[in-house]
Amino acid sequence: MIRTEEETGHIEGPSWSIAGRFATFKEASNRKEELLIEENLQVKVHWSRRREDFVVKTRADPRLALENEAAARRLAKKRRKAKLNKKRRKK
Secondary structure (H helix, E strand, C coil): CCCCHHHHCCCCCCCCEEEEEECCHHHHHHHHHHHCCCCCEEEEEEEECCCCEEEEEEEECHHHHHHHHHHHHHHHHHHHHHHHHHHHHHC
16 A cells, blocks of 8 residues: 555654845845756745745755764664674673
């Protein structure tokens, strides 16, 4: 059975950080195009109603962040097992 995103629920990614604020959309769009050159980076232009300007926001690709998190968990598990085996050998 193939599970869709609706069945699994929404997965939160890393938070967005502000790369710059601009008075016009054209300036913000130009900055966005400069940032899109980098791999594994998501970029968006957001209208800030309170300050009445355009904000360029960036974040690491959520898939990459999930892969890094899974690798860290595997490494931690490997360390725990090695430590446990070391304790067992001493007895």
